[in-house]
Amino acid sequence: MLFAILLGFAFxxxxxxxGKFFKGNFSILAAGIPLALFVYxxxxxxxxxxxxxxxxxxxxxxxxxxxLGFTLDGLSxxxxxxxxxxGFLVFVYTSAYMKNHKYxxxxxxxxxxxxxxxxxxxxxxxxISLFVFWELxxxxxFFLIGFNNTSRKSRKSAIISxxxxxxGGLSLLVGSLFLGSITGTYSITEMLSMNPEIFSNPYYIxxxxxxxxxxxxxxxxxxxxxxxxxxxxAPTPVSxxxxxxxxxxxxxxxxxxxxxxxxxxxxxxTTLIIVGAITMVxxxxxxxxxxxxxxxxxxxxxxxxxxxxxxxxxxxxEALTAAAVFIIVHALYKATxxxxxxxxxxxxxxxxxxxxxxxxxxxxPVAIAGFLAALSSAGIPPTIxxxxxxxxxxxxxxxxxxxxxxxxxxIITKILLLxxxxxxGIKPFAGALPDRFVKTRMPSPLLWVPPVLLAVxxxxxxxxxxxxxxxxxxxLVSSMRLNGEEIHLKIFHGFNxxxxxxxxxxxxxxxxxxxxxxxxxxxxxIGKFEKFxxxxxxxxxxxxxxxxxxxxxNIFQNGYLRxxxxxxxxxxxxxxxxxxxxxxxxxxxxxTFSPITVYEAVTSIVxxxxxGYTVFTRSRLxxxxxxxxxxxxxxxxxVIYSAPDLAMTQFSIDTLTVILFVLVLYKLPKYLKLSDYKxxxxxxxxxxxxxxxxxxxxxxxxxxxxxxxxxxYYAENAYILAHGKNVVNVILVDFRGADTMIEIxxxxxxxxxxxxxxKLRLKKSDQR
Amino acid sequence: xxxxxxxxxxxxxxxxxxxxxxxxxxRGHYSPGGGFVGGLIASIAFVLxxxxxxxxxxxxxxxxxxxxxxxxxLALAFMAGVTPVLFFDLPFMTGLWYPGHLPVLGSLxxxxxxxLGVYLVVVGVTLTIIFTISESA
Numbered sequence: 083m084l085f086a087i088l089l090g091f092a093f094x095x096x097x098x099x100x101g102k103f104f105k106g107n108f109s110i111l112a113a114g115i116p117l118a119l120f121v122y123x124x125x126x127x128x129x130x131x132x133x134x135x136x137x138x139x140x141x142x143x144x145x146x147x148x149x150l151g152f153t154l155d156g157l158s159x160x161x162x163x164x165x166x167x168x169g170f171l172v173f174v175y176t177s178a179y180m181k182n183h184k185y186x187x188x189x190x191x192x193x194x195x196x197x198x199x200x201x202x203x204x205x206x207x208x209x210i211s212l213f214v215f216w217e218l219x220x221x222x223x224f225f226l227i228g229f230n231n232t233s234r235k236s237r238k239s240a241i242i243s244x245x246x247x248x249x250g251g252l253s254l255l256v257g258s259l260f261l262g263s264i265t266g267t268y269s270i271t272e273m274l275s276m277n278p279e280i281f282s283n284p285y286y287i288x289x290x291x292x293x294x295x296x297x298x299x300x301x302x303x304x305x306x307x308x309x310x311x312x313x314x315x316a317p318t319p320v321s322x323x324x325x326x327x328x329x330x331x332x333x334x335x336x337x338x339x340x341x342x343x344x345x346x347x348x349x350x351x352t353t354l355i356i357v358g359a360i361t362m363v364x365x366x367x368x369x370x371x372x373x374x375x376x377x378x379x380x381x382x383x384x385x386x387x388x389x390x391x392x393x394x395x396x397x398x399x400e401a402l403t404a405a406a407v408f409i410i411v412h413a414l415y416k417a418t419x420x421x422x423x424x425x426x427x428x429x430x431x432x433x434x435x436x437x438x439x440x441x442x443x444x445x446x447p448v449a450i451a452g453f454l455a456a457l458s459s460a461g462i463p464p465t466i467x468x469x470x471x472x473x474x475x476x477x478x479x480x481x482x483x484x485x486x487x488x489x490x491x492x493i494i495t496k497i498l499l500l501x502x503x504x505x506x507g508i509k510p511f512a513g514a515l516p517d518r519f520v521k522t523r524m525p526s527p528l529l530w531v532p533p534v535l536l537a538v539x540x541x542x543x544x545x546x547x548x549x550x551x552x553x554x555x556x557x558l559v560s561s562m563r564l565n566g567e568e569i570h571l572k573i574f575h576g577f578n579x580x581x582x583x584x585x586x587x588x589x590x591x592x593x594x595x596x597x598x599x600x601x602x603x604x605x606x607x608i609g610k611f612e613k614f615x616x617x618x619x620x621x622x623x624x625x626x627x628x629x630x631x632x633x634x635x636n637i638f639q640n641g642y643l644r645x646x647x648x649x650x651x652x653x654x655x656x657x658x659x660x661x662x663x664x665x666x667x668x669x670x671x672x673x674t675f676s677p678i679t680v681y682e683a684v685t686s687i688v689x690x691x692x693x694g695y696t697v698f699t700r701s702r703l704x705x706x707x708x709x710x711x712x713x714x715x716x717x718x719x720x721v722i723y724s725a726p727d728l729a730m731t732q733f734s735i736d737t738l739t740v741i742l743f744v745l746v747l748y749k750l751p752k753y754l755k756l757s758d759y760k761x762x763x764x765x766x767x768x769x770x771x772x773x774x775x776x777x778x779x780x781x782x783x784x785x786x787x788x789x790x791x792x793x794x795y796y797a798e799n800a801y802i803l804a805h806g807k808n809v810v811n812v813i814l815v816d817f818r819g820a821d822t823m824i825e826i827x828x829x830x831x832x833x834x835x836x837x838x839x840x841k842l843r844l845k846k847s848d849q850r
Numbered sequence: 851x852x853x854x855x856x857x858x859x860x861x862x863x864x865x866x867x868x869x870x871x872x873x874x875x876x877r878g879h880y881s882p883g884g885g886f887v888g889g890l891i892a893s894i895a896f897v898l899x900x901x902x903x904x905x906x907x908x909x910x911x912x913x914x915x916x917x918x919x920x921x922x923x924l925a926l927a928f929m930a931g932v933t934p935v936l937f938f939d940l941p942f943m944t945g946l947w948y949p950g951h952l953p954v955l956g957s958l959x960x961x962x963x964x965x966l967g968v969y970l971v972v973v974g975v976t977l978t979i980i981f982t983i984s985e986s987a
Contacts, residue, residue, distance in 0.1 A: 726882035734890035833975040
């Protein structure tokens with residue numbers, strides 16, 4: 083499975099070199115990757131439906147419990163099939179939709195990176211690796227939303243969605259760390275048996291809130307939903323793939339995956355039900371006010387995600403079955419509608435519902451796909467949408483508290499979603515064809531076949547629900563530690579109240595569709611409430627934060643090195659001085675010190691003279707040279723106290739520092755008296771105080787009892803474990819090698835920074 | 851500073867200093883020395899050369915921009931760390947050692963390659979900074 087995940091990353095890396103090949107007529111070949119993966123995951127269907135769970139394990143950082151463990155069970159199988167299956171269709175669609183685009187190779191690179199990250203996310207058993215893949219999906223989504231990087235709006239949308247989902251990612255990390263420290267493992271499978279411990283832990287509520295923070299931001303729940311409509315700036319294949327079928331379901335996936343670990347608690351259930359209910363009603367109402375097809379679909383996607391959260395919150399077997407079916411339903415019809423919208427946009431040149439009409443005459447197969455998807459979204463038999471809706475009603479009907487209220491809310495949502503589905507799937511094709519669209523051409527089959535396939539699948543699964551019952555739904559419910567054996571999907575449940583409610587929903591929605599016509603007026607009217615929307619509040623918060631940090635930075639980062647140094651010194655003096663005042667013992671035993679040797683005395687005198695010279699000289703060059711002498715004197719002290727490694731390094735560093743200084747001095751004006759008498763006294767007092775504090779600190783450290791366990795360990799094991807006799811070097815390259823690794827990276831970054839700063843010669847037009 | 855003495859001396863000093871720096875690098879595991887100091891000494895050698903003969907001559911001698919040594923060094927150090935993970939299923943940065951004893955080097959292991967990476971990065975960083983500054987001066 084590891085290789086299945088890495089394949090996508092490898093392909094996007096490969097595109098860096100072979101991008102040209104995939105930009106032209108061969109771009110469809112890229113679709114081979116998701117197809118191969120789809121076939122690979124399909125072969126597990128049989129084994130998974132027999133109740134098997136396939137696992138794979140690679141150790142990564144075992145000392146922290148961070149490993150690459152992968153689990154393929156009912157839940158991850160469904161998601162993997164969705165990711166690769168819809169991925170395949172989207173890849174095919176893209177090859178025609180973005181034909182001859184300048185950066186098509188880049189687009190495929192991001193898409194396959196996303197696909198790989200998403201697969202990693204749903205297959206990970208380890209919370210930390212899940213987090214890594216989670217972040218990778220956010221990052222690839224950022225690149226895809228901002229794909230039209232010349233447009234300011236799409237750049238802004240990309241940053242907003244990255245910020246929102248990124249904060250969620252951090253919350254997931256913190257939540258995972260909490261869970262890990264309570265249970266002692268990061269493996270979700272191992273956590274399953276530790277429910278009682280997690281429930282009784284005082285931090286349970288906090289953990290759940292953190293996990294919710296991740297799921298709600300990713301799955302666009304109220305009040306974090308606003309990034310999703312913005313993300314519609316991305317090219318349509320992206321909206322189809324990431325922002326309706328797969329990535330936004332990552333939050334849903336996380337909630338389902340953790341239901342057996344954290345769920346079945348009052349706080350979990352209530353919060354999810356309430357948030358889900360608010361989200362679904364709020365955004366379903368919003369669909370009424372949109373005229374852009376993609377805008378309508380974005381809000382109806384949020385509503386669908388709300389329904390899923392609502393169902394997961396109920397937590398019963400019926401509800402989770404309904405959620406499982408609804409995930410399939412939604413992926414099928416919403417992807418179809420997005421692809422249809424893309425075709426309309428591509429061929430007719432607009433997505434405005436107020437002008438689109440009668441396109442069935444020119445885009446007949448597309449109209450069929452749109453029509454079938456609209457039926458499925460409306461939950462009209464014999465589509466699979468009908469089954470999904472029945473199950474949803476059924477489980478809500480059996481809620482223990484306030485069933486009537488929630489029943490009403492879900493019915494309202496479903497009515498509005500029916501309206502949204504009709505507007506997106508039927509309205510553009512109904513009625514008479516206006517003159518402006520007469521010349522619209524049928525697109526290439528690569529564009530229209532994928533949506534038709536998806537839409538037909540929705541009907542086939544509806545007529546033969548047995549196709550998904552045993553293979554996908556039952557294993558999924560079982561993977562959440564519920565008995566999935568008794569589930570039986572069927573299209574007709576007999577004449578009961580649920581069926582009556584269904585009929586009411588369909589009738590009301592259809593009437594709504596014929597009464598309300600989306601107009602610009604309504605859209606402008608709802609725009610007035612923008613001031614109070616969560617998006618405005620949060621972006622205003624960002625603006626405030628930005629201004630504040632600007633002011634704060636300007637106070638401390640004022641560009642004068644001398645101010646930085648004195649600020650640091652004052653803080654150190656105050657902090658250490660305060661601690662000394664309160665805690666120090668002031669007992670220094672001078673008898674334990676070894677007698678002063680001649681070498682030490684001479685070196686110190688040289689150093690003192692050099693310091694005096696540095697301070698009082700009138701030549702800059704002389705000051706630098708004198709500083710160099712101080713450095714060398716320190717080297718000699720190191721040699722005397724037997725630290726040859728340190729001495730050697732210090733010696734070379736000092737030499738280079740003097741050279742650097744000289745090079746920089748070359749550019750400075752002649753030595754001027756920049757500081758007046760008062761300032762010099764102030765600086766002198768500060769330096770002396772700092773020196774005194776440090777001296778006191780060192781004397782205090784000497785008085786402390788010495789703990790040499792660590793240094794003894796290094797000294798003893800340097801040769802045994804690392805084959806080295808020079809302990810200092812062994813520490814640098816072996817014991818603490820990772821530190822050195824990071825240090826040299828920092829060095830390299832610093833050098834690049836210096837290079838960039840000095841070499842940057844902006845053109846006049848770019849200077850600001 | 852282009853005195854005839856320094857110029858003549860630099861011709862001989864450069865190889866000597868470079869060899870010395872490699873000597874320091876290699877002996878690091880048993881006695882004082884190592885990649886960091888070695889790298890600094892090597893950079894001093896080049897800086898001295900550039901003082902005596904001019905920056906352009908040194909650059910010509912190097913053939914490539916010293917900045918390229920940074921990614922090479924980083925990659926080498928990283929490979930030394932990641933080799934045990936990839937091929938031996940051991941944790942990151944586990945030292946691997948050649949079992950026998952080699953005449954000059956003593957024992958050979960991933961640590962030496964790591965140190966060589968440090969050496970290259972230090973040379974790259976120091977020379978990039980100093981060359982850039984002296985060019986703009």
